[in-house]
Structures are given as C-alpha cells and as structure tokens.
Amino acid sequence: MSRKxxxxxxxxxxxxxxxxxxxxxxxxxxxxxYPNTYHVGMSNLGVHQVYTVLNKRSDAVCERxxxxxxxxxxxxxxxxxxxxxx
Numbered sequence: 534m535s536r537k538x539x540x541x542x543x544x545x546x547x548x549x550x551x552x553x554x555x556x557x558x559x560x561x562x563x564x565x566x567y568p569n570t571y572h573v574g575m576s577n578l579g580v581h582q583v584y585t586v587l588n589k590r591s592d593a594v595c596e597r598x599x600x601x602x603x604x605x606x607x608x609x610x611x612x613x614x615x616x617x618x619x
Contacts, residue, residue, distance in 0.1 A: 535612045538605065545571060546619060553588040553595075563587055564618055566598040571619075574599045 546552060565584055567574030574580050580597065587595035596618035601609050608614070 555594050560592050560594045563595045564598050570602050571599040
C-alpha cells in the first residue's frame with residue numbers, strides 16, 4: 534500500500550464524524566462494499582444506516598470499502614494495490 538493512498542485515507546477518516554472504532558476479537562467481520570467512490574458512497578444514507586446497525590452489535594465489526602477516485606486509479610495500478618477497507 535503506497536504512502537499516498539494511506540495519507541488520503543487517513544485524511545478522509547480524520548474529517549469524518551461518527552466513525553465507530555472497535556477492537557478486533559472474535560467478532561464477525563463485515564466489509565460493507567459500495568460500488569462507487571468514497572464521496573458518493575458516504576452520501577448514501579443507506580450506507581450509514583447499515584454501518585451503524587452492524588457496529589451497534591457487540592458481536593460484529595463493520596468496515597467500509599469503496600472504489601478509488603479517478604485520480605487514484607493509476608496509483609492503484611502502479612502499486613498493484615487492492616481495495617482497502619476504511
């Protein structure tokens with residue numbers, strides 16, 4: 534994973550309000566994948582609802598996965614990066 538990608542994701546997460554952070558353990562891990570970019574996905578209220586409902590459960594951890602922005606696709610291809618969960 535490139536430093537540029539990590540820095541961008543860190544900046545996006547730092548600007549969020551209401552992010553749920555949980556310690557990993559024996560929980561069920563869920564990757565909530567939205568088939569578009571971060572900004573489009575985070576504009577969808579359904580994503581927020583499902584993320585909140587799953588993370589309110591004591592036995593589940595939900596992360597989000599989005600497609601890279603158009604300007605980041607070349608970086609993903611160059612470094613052979615996979616999609617990254619937030």
